[in-house]
Amino acid sequence: MAALKTYVGVEEAAALLKTSVRFVRRLIAERRITFYRVGRHVRLAVEDLESFVEAGKVEPIVRSGRRNGLERFV
Numbered sequence: 889m890a891a892l893k894t895y896v897g898v899e900e901a902a903a904l905l906k907t908s909v910r911f912v913r914r915l916i917a918e919r920r921i922t923f924y925r926v927g928r929h930v931r932l933a934v935e936d937l938e939s940f941v942e943a944g945k946v947e948p949i950v951r952s953g954r955r956n957g958l959e960r961f962v
Contacts, residue, residue: 895924895931904937915940 915921922936
């Protein structure tokens with residue numbers, strides 16, 4: 889049996905992402921995030937919100953040496 893997805897509205901999505909409602913609406917308008925229409929209402933899957941955040945993950949740069957990688961500039 890397939891598990892049901894959890895859907896939230898725009899306001900709840902903004903709260904989960906800790907952003908403004910305007911930002912979430914812009915993501916939807918620019919089609920940068922997956923969303924669903926239920927009649928006139930817009931819903932976003934929590935799973936899709938988590939994927940969006942994970943896609944924006946930036947790994948830290950690990951520098952070696954005691955000069956933090958500046959030896960190439962000398």
